[in-house]
Amino acid sequence: MVTSEPRNRADRRRLRTRAALLTAARQVIGSQGVDATTIQDITDAADVAKGSFYNHFSGADAIVRAAVEETLAELGETLEVLTEPLRDDPARVLAVSLRHTLRACVQDPTLGWFILRAGDLIEVGDIALGAYGRSDIRRGLESGRFHFDDVELACTMIAGSVEALVRRRLKGELPPEAEEALAAHLLRLLGVPDGDAQAITEEELPPLGDPRRTEHEPGPAQTNPDPRRRS
Numbered sequence: 001m002v003t004s005e006p007r008n009r010a011d012r013r014r015l016r017t018r019a020a021l022l023t024a025a026r027q028v029i030g031s032q033g034v035d036a037t038t039i040q041d042i043t044d045a046a047d048v049a050k051g052s053f054y055n056h057f058s059g060a061d062a063i064v065r066a067a068v069e070e071t072l073a074e075l076g077e078t079l080e081v082l083t084e085p086l087r088d089d090p091a092r093v094l095a096v097s098l099r100h101t102l103r104a105c106v107q108d109p110t111l112g113w114f115i116l117r118a119g120d121l122i123e124v125g126d127i128a129l130g131a132y133g134r135s136d137i138r139r140g141l142e143s144g145r146f147h148f149d150d151v152e153l154a155c156t157m158i159a160g161s162v163e164a165l166v167r168r169r170l171k172g173e174l175p176p177e178a179e180e181a182l183a184a185h186l187l188r189l190l191g192v193p194d195g196d197a198q199a200i201t202e203e204e205l206p207p208l209g210d211p212r213r214t215e216h217e218p219g220p221a222q223t224n225p226d227p228r229r230r231s
Contacts, residue, residue: 030113147191
């Protein structure tokens with residue numbers, strides 16, 4: 001997300017503290033889920049005094065909501081920019097969004113587990129569908145690129161498949177190749193011919209790099225992280 005340059009040292013310190021609290025919230029929620037997360041858990045993980053927490057957030061619900069909204073914005077806006085040149089082909093837009101979402105969640109396990117464990121507040125499938133997911137699917141149906149008569153059912157099936165694959169990849173139960181395989185399978189589910197679906201998902205993936213994203217740069221993949229382990 002684009003933010004204005006802090007005007008002085010106090011502003012910079014305030015932004016660093018807020019960022020540390022949000023990073024800690026993602027870590028703790030990813031470890032133990034929303035309902036089990038307390039403000040004390042977050043401030044302990046951030047190494048920030050509990051009193052300072054209230055200079056930034058009114059309570060636990062506020063920081064959870066901020067963490068969710070900023071996570072959605074960071075990845076969602078990046079995918080929107082990335083897929084804009086592909087908008088004439090809904091199949092390519094969907095494939096790129098799916099593959100990048102899967103890769104980002106696996107390469108950054110903190111991000112992956114946070115998205116999976118944030119409950120009803122965030123859906124990994126909605127991120128994977130991209131900024132215009134439903135409209136792209138409708139456009140694909142209208143143009144004849146897709147052949148599936150229920151948009152909401154298609155979105156539900158995509159979302160469920162992506163969530164399940166992210167969970168199993170984070171646990172080390174599936175190889176990296178499963179990400180492309182799932183994207184190809186979902187394109188075929190929408191009626192894209194087998195050879196075309198395979199070719200699209202084997203295309204070189206455009207880089208996801210975006211200077212606005214500073215808190216979730218991809219790190220080394222973890223083979224079998226324990227989601228219950230506290231940070």
